[in-house]
Amino acid sequence: MKPVTDQTPIMLKLAHKRIDSANFATLFFDYSLDFKPGQFVMIWIPGMDEKPYTISHHNKSRFGITIEAKGLFSKKAVAMEEGDLMGFRGPFGNGFHTISSSNIAVVAGGCGMAPLAPLVETLDRDIIFIHGARSKEFLLYRHRFDIQRQICTDDGSQGHKGFVTDLLEKEIINRKKTDKQPLEMVYTCGPEIMMHRVFLLCESFDIPCQVSLERYMRCGFGVCGACVCGEQVVCKDGPVFDSKRLRTMDDFNKIALLKSGKPVNMDQYFSWRCQS
Amino acid sequence: MKFLGKNLNNPLVLASGVLGNNKEILERVHKNGCGLVTMKSIGPAPRDGHKNPTVIDLGHGMINAVGLPTPGYAHMEEEWKALEKRNFPLNASIYGGSVKEYQAVAQFVTAKNPDFIEINISCPNSEEHGMIFGVNEKSAFDVVAAVKKVIDQPLIAKLTPQAPDIAKIAKACEDAGADAICAINTAGPGMVIDIEAQMPILAFKKGGLSGPMIKPIAIRCVYDIYKAVSIPIIGLGGVTTGEDAVEMIMAGASLVGIGSGVRYRGINIFNQVNQELNSWLTTHGTTLDKIRGAAHKTNCFQESAQ
Numbered sequence: 369m370k371p372v373t374d375q376t377p378i379m380l381k382l383a384h385k386r387i388d389s390a391n392f393a394t395l396f397f398d399y400s401l402d403f404k405p406g407q408f409v410m411i412w413i414p415g416m417d418e419k420p421y422t423i424s425h426h427n428k429s430r431f432g433i434t435i436e437a438k439g440l441f442s443k444k445a446v447a448m449e450e451g452d453l454m455g456f457r458g459p460f461g462n463g464f465h466t467i468s469s470s471n472i473a474v475v476a477g478g479c480g481m482a483p484l485a486p487l488v489e490t491l492d493r494d495i496i497f498i499h500g501a502r503s504k505e506f507l508l509y510r511h512r513f514d515i516q517r518q519i520c521t522d523d524g525s526q527g528h529k530g531f532v533t534d535l536l537e538k539e540i541i542n543r544k545k546t547d548k549q550p551l552e553m554v555y556t557c558g559p560e561i562m563m564h565r566v567f568l569l570c571e572s573f574d575i576p577c578q579v580s581l582e583r584y585m586r587c588g589f590g591v592c593g594a595c596v597c598g599e600q601v602v603c604k605d606g607p608v609f610d611s612k613r614l615r616t617m618d619d620f621n622k623i624a625l626l627k628s629g630k631p632v633n634m635d636q637y638f639s640w641r642c643q644s
Numbered sequence: 645m646k647f648l649g650k651n652l653n654n655p656l657v658l659a660s661g662v663l664g665n666n667k668e669i670l671e672r673v674h675k676n677g678c679g680l681v682t683m684k685s686i687g688p689a690p691r692d693g694h695k696n697p698t699v700i701d702l703g704h705g706m707i708n709a710v711g712l713p714t715p716g717y718a719h720m721e722e723e724w725k726a727l728e729k730r731n732f733p734l735n736a737s738i739y740g741g742s743v744k745e746y747q748a749v750a751q752f753v754t755a756k757n758p759d760f761i762e763i764n765i766s767c768p769n770s771e772e773h774g775m776i777f778g779v780n781e782k783s784a785f786d787v788v789a790a791v792k793k794v795i796d797q798p799l800i801a802k803l804t805p806q807a808p809d810i811a812k813i814a815k816a817c818e819d820a821g822a823d824a825i826c827a828i829n830t831a832g833p834g835m836v837i838d839i840e841a842q843m844p845i846l847a848f849k850k851g852g853l854s855g856p857m858i859k860p861i862a863i864r865c866v867y868d869i870y871k872a873v874s875i876p877i878i879g880l881g882g883v884t885t886g887e888d889a890v891e892m893i894m895a896g897a898s899l900v901g902i903g904s905g906v907r908y909r910g911i912n913i914f915n916q917v918n919q920e921l922n923s924w925l926t927t928h929g930t931t932l933d934k935i936r937g938a939a940h941k942t943n944c945f946q947e948s949a950q
Binding site: 372374375376377379410412414415416417418419453455457586587588589590591592593594596598599601604619625626627628629630631 | 661662663664665666668669671672684690691692693695696697698699700701702703706708710713714715716719720722723836838840841843845847903904906907910911
């Protein structure tokens with residue numbers, strides 16, 4: 369019988385903590401989890417809080433989550449030590465819909481690399497892989513893939529100085545000029561404003577894309593309504609949404625709910641999220 | 645069908661606190677077969693609710709202590725503006741910490757013209773809000789009477805199974821002018837302890853129980869209330885199938901609420917339950933009106949003993 373993992377938390381010892389950089393750490397747990405790239409788990413630190421994290425590493429006997437230490441919870445999480453107990457529920461959400469093709473682009477921004485990494489590992493090796501961050505210190509998993517990456521940073525400390533959309537647009541136009549096959553799918557995760565720009569760019573070239581959204585969550589299974597984005601329940605209908613759905617989501621890159629349920633613009637939302 | 649003078653597509657109601665966070669999701673629930681949708685409870689002041697974990701599935705139902713998060717009634721202008729142009733019946737749930745607070749919220753909400761106002765006098769998940777009113781006949785009477793005075797819409801009183809005698813509370817609400825009773829809110833409170841962490845899982849420690857595990861309590865409460873009052877009842881607690889709805893109606897419910905059931909069958913549960921309910925009625929050659937309260941008829945044993 370398949371073990372039930374999405375009800376009361378399953379307590380696991382932190383098997384291994386890897387410090388990725390000054391800003392990121394990856395926590396590994398020895399547990400065989402049924403999982404699809406793009407899905408997430410609710411991570412419980414007893415006595416502290418419980419938050420959703422996407423699975424960034426996965427194999428038959430182990431899974432990992434990568435955490436950017438910026439709020440109270442995430443700072444506590446990266447300070448956990450091997451052997452410490454943490455709980456998880458999940459996996460929740462739909463995950464990415466994968467297609468078999470080499471005409472695929474994956475566009476990662478900052479910690480948006482975390483959900484995309486296990487996806488990349490299932491895709492062809494000759495995909496287009498664009499990776500952006502504020503600066504080189506925020507580039508995750510530098511040695512993880514044997515796929516060539518196009519790097520960009522906001523400050524130019526590594527790769528192209530500018531945005532992931534600059535590189536994606538160049539790739540799309542190059543393909544047109546050289547009669548290469550157009551992209552059949554773009555997968556993206558990163559700051560919502562970045563994903564929105566990727567979406568608009570894809571729309572202008574008729575390329576389907578899938579984005580992974582983030583909202584404040586409580587239940588994780590589509591009942592409490594804390595994470596609604598328009599009529600979509602992000603934890604259950606998402607967190608991955610495709611172009612067709614995104615076209616109907618007026619709140620995409622515009623509105624998110626605070627913990628109280630109050631709808632606010634994305635700037636207000638993120639400044640609150642980074643503190644809690 | 646008609647309910648308190650309003651047209652509803654069907655007898656199903658979305659329970660307060662489930663989805664209900666904005667107009668779009670309420671509309672989606674309506675489109676998925678829900679006759680009457682209920683907004684998340686609106687309170688007197690902005691409130692974040694509790695830290696997570698707040699909602700945990702236990703397989704046979706859920707335990708939750710979300711803690712009545714609300715933007716606060718005075719800070720919801722945009723939501724109300726969006727809801728003005730709705731094309732579905734709306735039940736606005738409200739709560740307060742005192743009769744005055746209930747009144748203030750009610751006065752504001754009534755002007756926004758929902759179709760019904762449900763007063764939550766039964767939420768166990770906050771130390772200071774609501775619960776006390778629902779376990780005492782006098783305080784239940786006082787708060788219902790006070791709110792009734794200031795609103796234009798039908799008033800629905802939402803009751804807790806924690807009352808020593810829920811039928812008496814229902815009667816007090818009816819006497820105070822309530823137009824309908826909604827029963828039940830979550831049962832308990834209960835607690836779930838993680839034995840590895842050696843602490844309660846919910847951050848608030850205690851939480852209300854919902855879902856299939858509380859259905860017998862809900863059925864008993866609706867049954868008792870039906871005997872005590874003549875106003876209609878919205879029966880809810882653990883309904884996930886058409887047969888559950890039939891049972892609730894036989895206990896005395898006019899409408900049937902669904903909340904936790906969304907966990908087990910998704911938002912489309914409303915369409916599914918409607919379909920199952922209608923097919924049960926057809927198979928048995930009967931109607932909603934005929935089965936309402938059917939379980940109250942004198943039983944065979946008593947008849948033969950007479």
